[in-house]
Amino acid sequence: MFLVSASIFTLLSFTLPRLATSSVAYCNNQDYESGALGLSPYQTYDAAPYNPVQINYALPPRDCPANSQVSGYFFFSPLGLGTSLEMSGGLIMNPDGTLVYSTADLALVGAVMRGPMRYRGKDYLTLWVSNGAILSPSGSPLIGNGYNVLLNSSYDVVANITTSGLSVGADLHEFLITSDNTALMTAYPTTAYDLQSFNGSQDGYVLNCVVQEVDIATGKPLFTWQALDHVHPSECSTPLGTPFTGDGTADSPWDYFHTNSIQKNDDGTYLISSKHCSTLYLVDASGEIIWRMGGEKSDFTMKNGTNFTFQHHARSHGPKVISVFDDGAAGWEVDIPYPRGLLLDYDDSAMTVSLLSERLPFNRSSPSTSEGSVQMLSNGNSVVGWGSMPSYSEHDRRGDIMWSAQFAASNEVSAYRLFLQPWVGRPRTPPLMSIANSSSTENVTVYTWWNGATEVTSWQLRGSSLESPLKTITLTAVNKTDFETTLTYTGSGYAYYQVVAMNGHGQTLGFSNFTGLDGTTFGKGENQTVTAHPL
Structure with missing residues (x-):
């Protein structure tokens, strides 16, 4: 089952009048930005049966709309609240805003684009897919139950990958292929739990977030880490009973931890991000926590500008450097007026964290209460997907913004993550x-x-x-x-x-x-x- 907080997004689609637009990206189109073209402008064609989101460069590149300084394609899935989107599903788009690929032809329910990943020396396009049930009951946190697929360059499905030995399948929050040809995934099984000390029921229920590493070839689980075994709910500041965290019942279990990213390091340790604990955990191969960064029990002294809350998409970049998307807000709390993309340097001897650089959005009019990503590029630049703000931007080595694009005029549309990557596709189906x-x-x-x-x-x-x-x-x-x-x-x-x-x-x-x-x-x-x- 796929449960979605109505405050975040739903993949249910209905038809409302919205204004169709051209295909190539707009450049600082004021009608787009004001909403005069609709809350989610979309592209139309004379015959092709697709209606992808229309792009507008709110901060245009020098050669808008071509944006020829960008090499590769943008991979993301616009997610709409209620009736906001004309077409849902995963997209590959050119820098000039034109469509390359839509997952609509696959007829996969609730497909969320993850982008290309490398497995056994070849690049595959990766998607998360719902198990078929799409529900949005009030009071349910954002969780998923499904599986991940690998598509080859011909867009054939060559592998289905999900968790093993759990009561639920893979969640949408993370799927990452490691250099060991294994897959890292999140899962959200429900567990009975006494919630009296949190003003809940003795016969309560929580989501016991699971991190699992699976051998892709065999499906065998190699590492399984359950949040309740290592992190007590009192460590986190998650309120019980909000529409964003669940009320602790079997139908709406309490999401006290909320895992949203995992990475396996070269030394065999795992970097785990908990949004609702506002903490990054470094975990060893036995599952024991080595250190906590951020949150109420941080092992580090967080220097000026390094504090983050409700973060997403934490990634290590060699020794002692971590990038993270700092939402700084959730549905029940706002700590900063707009999100940030951070590059942090940490010293695990002195146990300090310092700010290397930060990235700020072009539009600073609202917070991001969910989602978001920071991708560090090989040239030192970065691409930031701004979470519940429907925009993305490129930043130079110092973090200064170079251009910014939006794919909707309203925060009712968002994208979980967005990546810029190369890809070569030659479909098996004919033109x-x-x-x-x-x-x-x-x-x-x-x-x-x-x-x-x-x-x-x-x-x-x-x-x-x-x-x-x-x-x-x-x-x-x-x-x-x-x-x-x-x-x-x-x-x-x-x-x-x-x-x-x-x-x-x-x-x-x-x-x-x-x-x-x-x-x-x-x-x-x-x-x-x-x-x-x-x-």
């Missing part, structure tokens, strides 16, 4: 095309797209007068500049049309089926082969 209803035997307009294809630089429109023998002629070719491309041909003599995806080397990547003006369709010719090198 798709649609002939416009206005087409005639002498004027043909064709719309084409290929969900997830990253190598396409141009499209060819081909025609054939007969189905058999099939002889195609290239009628026109155009560069690909958006998710959907329009091709037109003025002439006569062709009954059937086909599009061909080309890469930058002039090699064929894929062929669509043939489509006739009368709606007849049939597959590509036997002699039509892909000439691009296999991935």
Whole structure:
């Protein structure tokens, strides 16, 4: 079951009037920012059945909307409160705001995009998927019960990975593949617990957050850590009985700990983040806590600017350096007016934490009460996903903001995490095309797209007068500049049309089926082969 606090988001979708917009990102569009284009503007196409979020660069890069200084793609899942989103699911988007890939074709319930990860020397796209139940009862904390999937470069599902030996499946908060070809996951099983000392029932219930490492190939659990075995609820400042933490009943167990990130270090230790304890825990291979950073029982002296609360996405970066997203707020408490992305230096001899740099949002008008990520890039820059604020930005080595983009005009839309990463996708399914209803035997307009294809630089429109023998002629070719491309041909003599995806080397990547003006369709010719090198 997937339980969602109504104050955070729900994956349930309904239809409300919202204004559809163009595809390429806007640059400092005041109508977008004011909400005049709707709370969650979205893209539309002539034929492709997708409506991804529309991007607006509130702080534009120098070459907006191209943002050519950015290398790679953005991976995230817009999450909407109630009716806020036109289309939910995971997205891959270009820096210029155009769509690359939508998980909508997979028909996976509640898919949350995690981005590419490396397993056994190959890159795979990773998603979290709900077990099918999508509920949003009042008083329930944000938890998930499902599994993680690996998709190869053809977007085939090659692995399903979840927790083992627990009463629930993998939670959405963390999935990370280690260099040992294992997977780290969170889980939220319910446990009976006496809550009298917390003004609850003797026959109460808590979420006993679990950290588990699983061998991906076998599914065998290698490490299992349960919060109640190591952290007493009195260590955390989580109130019982709020809509954000649960009331301690079987239907709404108390989420006193709330694990939201895990990382395994090279020395075999684990870095665990507890949002509701406002603490990072370093845990050894036996499960014992080595130290606590932050929170009411911190083992470190937190120097100026280093205190964090209700944090997300803690990551070690070599010896003594940690990045963390400091929400500084939760549904029941606000400690800072807007979130921060922190890079911290810690000394585990002197037991002190110092601030290396901080990143601040472009829009500082509201706090972030949930979610968020800080990704450190190889050049020293960083990309921050601003949690319950629907925006993301790049920052230089000092933490200064370089540009900022938004994917909604309202905090009713958010993203759990957002990453900038390289990816090469060549779908196993063929490109798709649609002939416009206005087409005639002498004027043909064709719309084409290929969900997830990253190598396409141009499209060819081909025609054939007969189905058999099939002889195609290239009628026109155009560069690909958006998710959907329009091709037109003025002439006569062709009954059937086909599009061909080309890469930058002039090699064929894929062929669509043939489509006739009368709606007849049939597959590509036997002699039509892909000439691009296999991935």
